[in-house]
Amino acid sequence: MRIVVASGKGGTGKTTVAASLALVAGEAVRFLDCDVEAPNAALFLNPVIKTRQEVGIQLPVVDETLCTYCGRCAEVCEFHAIAVIGKKTLVFPELCHGCGSCTLVCPEKAISERLDVLGVLESGRTPSGIDFAQGVLNVGEPMAVPIIRELKKWDTISLRGEISLEATSALPGRSLRLEERSPRDDIEIRDAPPGASCPVVETLRGADFALLVTEPTPFGLHDLKQVVEIARELGLPAGVVVNRDGIGDNAVEAYCAAANIPILMRIPMERRIAEAIASGQTLIDAAPEYRARFRELLESILARAA
């Protein structure tokens, strides 16, 4: 069961909700922080990081002794990341998507590939026994999606360190396809990035349920609608958590009713909660009455996604 916690708008409480869900999920729960640009879940769950692996994309490397400057590589590259100028073949790493088209079409087999590091995957265990992994995008790198893609391929066995990390290949497209994976009855919680573009889609792909955290304001509603559309396109069941309930207006509630999306939980705006979370406490540590409520939320998600 893979549950993604997403929101559209940033700062609505995704990490707060995702961490709380993981903490009440009991045994066999793993947590993937897919917000690789701003990964924050570790600040609340405090995992002991045991493994670290560089990840990225496969960049072409041209062997000048074999290259005949025919220009076929440049012709097929949709991203203008490789160019032949006179007797020189240039690769522009910041434009490359690592798709391998140039490698495949080179008639001289003059192109090999090397890993271009975009970030790291880190994994470990939290004191409460959650298997934890996060991706961290390197500063200055634009592409978050390849890191999220690799992060999702980590399974609990590798997270527990029983298989050497080198065995989980960093090559794109070499891992098991999602639908070929064996079914699992454990719970995976993915903390999504904000927004509604490709990193959010990559986080949601292959999931079983989208839990959408919003706040009852015009910004919260506008951005919620965007993510609802993505969830629909992917055919994912979805439910909403209204955070900071009591501020703003009732438009989120009206939208959810009209769009037939259940509101599964409401977290009232309480300054003591905001203060506790600011200091790095989890919601269920700051307000223990939420433990039972999150347990109910989890049960409700499991029932809806089944």
Add this chain to the structure above:
Amino acid sequence: MKQLVILSGKGGTGKTCLTAAFAHLAANGPLAGQVILADADVDAANLELVLQPTLIEQQDFKGGKVAVIDQETCAACGDCQAVCRFDAINYTDGLYVVDPIACDGCAACVYQCPTGSIEMREQLAGKFYFSESRYGPLYHANLLPGQENSGKLVTLVKQRARLQALDEQRELLIVDGPPGIGCPVIAAVSGADLALVVAEPTVSGAHDMRRALETLQHFGVRALVCINKADIFPAGTHQIEAFCRERAIETVGQIPFDLTVASAMVAGEAVTAFQPQSAASLAIRQVWERVSASILEKKP
């Protein structure tokens, strides 16, 4: 013409509310008529919700292409699936089908298909808008949910805004940035003269502020920091100030937690226009004074 970009790292720290307030203050001060606005958060474009502008122009934004397989001629050999590094080709009921959401648009499959059955089709990825708001021209956009190339759309929005600013010899372009540090942020930061990082005194806010500052340093853009919701966790506010002092990054003010900010948003108003005397409005006014002075006086 100077370019100011508002960033945060973490989402929801108040970038858009602050940008709207800056637009209001600029339009009612010495910079009246001198400011152009650009909303660079194209997948959560919220500035228009506050400014409620009048739409002047819109254009389709063609994003990347996606592969489409012609089932009439497809020999179902599976070569396309074998070369796809984005898990975008599914095999179901004897047919190979491209998942347009997963397709990266690289066309690797097109060149491998022995029967020439795959073509690339351009996709509508979003809309680009130019509007007039009560506080000046606004360039904005809407990325369709789930689309790629948000960096390119950000670049388009900024280019158009910049051109008008240069044409009309306006003094300042204010860019409302996206959260994070990746592709759309890099596009938003490019060409900026100054960045204001809106921090939040939470463990997450401080962590992501550091990532945003590192990104700005990486691209050589000078940064100022203001602390929003500063009274929610005073110890965190002190830590952010100490961090900035150590690195010689100027902090330009603290904005208290104030529910009138949410009420202003519901009313479709900049908070400084909605309740000019509220605690947040008074603090934002001071931040604006310092930011506008800093960007317009500082010679590059």
